[in-house]
Structures are given as C-alpha cells and as structure tokens.
Amino acid sequence: MSRIKQKALPVALVVCAIAVLRPAHSQGITEIPDVGTQPEWVIAIHGGAGGTTRESLSSEREAETRAGLQASLAAGAEVLQEGGSGPEAIEAALKVLEDHPLFNAGRGAVLDETGNVRHDASIMRGEDHAAGGIAGSSRIRNPIAAARAVMEQTKNVLLHGDGADWFAVQSDLETAGPMYFVTEERREQLMKKRAAAPGEVAAIPNDASSFGTVGAIVLDSHGNLSAGTSTGGRSNKRFGRVGDTPIIGAGTYASNQSCAVSGTGHGEYFMRWTAARDICARVEFAGESLERASEALIVDTMLPVEGHGAVIAMEPSGKVVFVSTTANLKRGVMSSSSSARVGIYTDEDVH
Numbered sequence: 263m264s265r266i267k268q269k270a271l272p273v274a275l276v277v278c279a280i281a282v283l284r285p286a287h288s289q290g291i292t293e294i295p296d297v298g299t300q301p302e303w304v305i306a307i308h309g310g311a312g313g314t315t316r317e318s319l320s321s322e323r324e325a326e327t328r329a330g331l332q333a334s335l336a337a338g339a340e341v342l343q344e345g346g347s348g349p350e351a352i353e354a355a356l357k358v359l360e361d362h363p364l365f366n367a368g369r370g371a372v373l374d375e376t377g378n379v380r381h382d383a384s385i386m387r388g389e390d391h392a393a394g395g396i397a398g399s400s401r402i403r404n405p406i407a408a409a410r411a412v413m414e415q416t417k418n419v420l421l422h423g424d425g426a427d428w429f430a431v432q433s434d435l436e437t438a439g440p441m442y443f444v445t446e447e448r449r450e451q452l453m454k455k456r457a458a459a460p461g462e463v464a465a466i467p468n469d470a471s472s473f474g475t476v477g478a479i480v481l482d483s484h485g486n487l488s489a490g491t492s493t494g495g496r497s498n499k500r501f502g503r504v505g506d507t508p509i510i511g512a513g514t515y516a517s518n519q520s521c522a523v524s525g526t527g528h529g530e531y532f533m534r535w536t537a538a539r540d541i542c543a544r545v546e547f548a549g550e551s552l553e554r555a556s557e558a559l560i561v562d563t564m565l566p567v568e569g570h571g572a573v574i575a576m577e578p579s580g581k582v583v584f585v586s587t588t589a590n591l592k593r594g595v596m597s598s599s600s601s602a603r604v605g606i607y608t609d610e611d612v613h
Contacts, residue, residue, distance in 0.1 A: 290561030290587050292556070292585050293584040297599070297600050298597050298598070298599030298600045300580075301481070301597035302597075302598040303483045303580075304582060305339055305480050306576060306594065307331065307355055308477050308478075309327065311570075311571055311588040315590070319606070324606060328604050333362075334359050338355030347488070348388070353407055355478045356477070360406060360476070363447075367476045367493050368492070369403075369443050373498070375499065377452060378444075379400060379443040380499075381493070382492070382493050383395060383409040384396075384409050384508045385490035385514065386413075387488050388487030394413025395419060395508035402426065402427060407435055408426060419510060443494075448497070455498035474526070475525070475527075476493065478491075479516070479582075485578070487516045493505065509533055511539035512529070512532045512536055513532055515539045515541075522575065522576045523542060528568075528571055531571070532564075535564060571588065572584070573585050573586075574593060
C-alpha cells in the first residue's frame with residue numbers, strides 16, 4: 263500500500279499561509295506508492311496540479327480525467343513490456359495526454375494573452391544526460407515527440423518558436439493548424455482571466471488550468487531512468503513567456519546516478535531554484551532520501567515564498583515519490599509487478 267505523510271509547516275508560516283490560501287494548501291503531501299519488489303520497469307505520470315477540489319469537479323469530469331490517466335499509463339506500459347526504452351515509453355504516455363483536451367498540453371492547452379496556444383516540452387535520458395526540448399511552438403501536434411527528436415536527431419538541446427515548428431516539419435512529425443489546439447473551454451477561461459481585475463486572481467486559482475502540465479518518469483528494463491514533461495503554460499500568460507517545462511534542470515531532469523523528476527507548478531519558481539536538478543543533486547551529493555530531497559525543495563524552500571506545485575520523482579531502484587503543495591495532483595503509477603493506479607486529489611491514496 264502507499265504511504266501518505268503530511269509535513270507540517272512552522273506555526274508562523276501556517277498562520278500566514280492560511281491568510282492567503284485555503285487551509286488545505288498550507289501543508290505538503292508526500293506519497294510513496296507500492297511498485298513491488300525489484301520491478302523490471304516502472305512508469306509514473308502526472309497530469310498537473312492545482313486548486314481543484316472534489317466539490318468543484320463534476321463526477322463526469324473526474325471520470326474522464328481518471329480514464330485519461332489510465333490510458334496514458336497503458337500506452338507507456340505497453341512500450342516497456344516489449345523492452346522499449348524510457349524515452350519511447352514517455353513519448354507514448356504523454357502523447358495520450360497531449361491529445362486529450364482535458365489536460366493542459368497539446369490539444370486543449372491553455373491560451374496566451376494573444377489567444378493562441380504555445381507549447382513547451384522536454385525529455386531527458388538518465389544514462390548519458392542526453393536531453394531535448396522545444397518552446398513556444400504553435401503547430402506541433404505532439405510536442406513531446408519533437409522534444410525527443412531534438413534529443414536524438416540533433417546536437418542541440420532546445421529549439422524555440424518558428425524554429426521548433428520548422429524542425430518538426432523537417433523531421434516528418436505531425437503538425438496541425440493553430441485552431442486545432444483551441445477548445446471552447448480554454449477560450450472561455452481566457453476571457454475570464456482577461457476580465458479579472460489586477461491582483462484578483464488567487465495564488466492557486468480554483469480552476470482546471472492551474473499548473474496543468476503533464477509529465478512522466480520511467481525506469482526501463484535496461485536499468486535506465488528517463489523523464490519528460492509537456493505543457494501549454496498558464497492561461498493568459500504573457501506573449502513570449504517560457505516556463506520551466508522545457509528547461510532541463512528546472513521542470514525535467516534524469517540521471518542514473520540519482521533520480522528522474524518531472525515537475526508541475528509555478529514555473530518561474532521551478533526555474534529560479536532549478537527544482538528538478540536540485541532534488542537529484544540532494545540525493546546524489548547530500549545522501550538525502552528521495553522523499554526528503556523532494557520535500558526540502560517543494561515544501562521547505564518554494565512553498566514559503568508562494569512557489570506552489572508538485573513533483574513526481576523516481577530513483578534507480580524504481581521507488582516513486584509524489585510531493586505536492588496543492589489540493590490536487592493528477593497522477594498514476596504502474597510497474598512490471600504492480601497494476602495501474604491513478605489519483606486526482608492529494609488526500610487520496612493511489613491504490
């Protein structure tokens with residue numbers, strides 16, 4: 263069974279946090295799901311974190327979200343069961359979420375202040391630290407596929423904007439017109455954001471767009487770790503804004519010497535604290551456990567300065583850790599010796 267631990271903050275900080283956030287956000291939740299003993303492969307995914315609660319999410323939307331997470335796990339697991347690599351499994355898993363309009367990636371991603379979708383994605387291989395990413399793309403159907411192509415087909419790490427879109431065309435990746443990615447729900451969401459008075463939007467807005475990044479971490483049967491992340495960013499984001507997702511070491515990191523991490527949250531904080539790399543460095547150089555390293559960064563360091571979000575992390579043994587400071591973290595896990603389990607709310611056990 264999974265183990266869930268609530269990490270209390272200092273009394274003074276709790277009082278301050280309650281003043282600006284709901285009480286549920288004044289603590290960090292750490293979960294360590296069961297992946298079996300010495301699994302041959304493990305995959306964990308996330309579909310973003312945020313302020314959505316049981317009371318604000320309809321039963322139909324909840325069921326659709328859980329089904330999307332299950333389908334993502336199944337796609338990644340199929341690759342791993344056949345002996346595929348971590349990057350192959352990550353691409354398969356995240357394509358499902360990018361094609362699903364309920365997740366903030368690919369089709370259904372949030373719109374920037376100009377009313378357009380701009381995608382960011384990255385992927386990293388733990389055995390040799392190879393990495394690739396794209397940022398600000400508007401025509402790549404599956405950004406995670408383009409990130410993997412950058413990693414495997416070029417000597418670059420990050421391509422941006424029109425350059426990323428043109429690279430996808432050159433690489434025979436599937437593209438789409440800008441309107442393919444826009445949904446009516448995201449358009450309405452943008453209108454509400456534009457109408458809000460300055461300072462009216464809470465630190466953790468209670469809507470489906472809050473930190474809706476998707477990501478995956480994998481231990482494959484070859485003993486290698488990998489991580490990948492994909493997002494549309496934040497609704498009504500500034501034109502040209504790039505978040506942490508395509509930045510190696512901020513939103514994505516993988517090393518066989520330490521861990522694999524994919525993050526979701528307020529990207530500027532993940533960049534300022536190089537969150538994904540910091541967690542792995544704590545494991546590798548300070549000898550901290552994966553859960554302590556993740557808590558130290560997400561709960562102890564970022565939360566006190568209102569850097570909200572979550573990470574999923576995995577160590578070379580296949581151990582998985584989920585850490586979140588928000589009301590929900592859409593997540594799932596599966597291994598060669600344990601069945602697929604998914605969850606949405608941070609107070610529920612992934613079972």
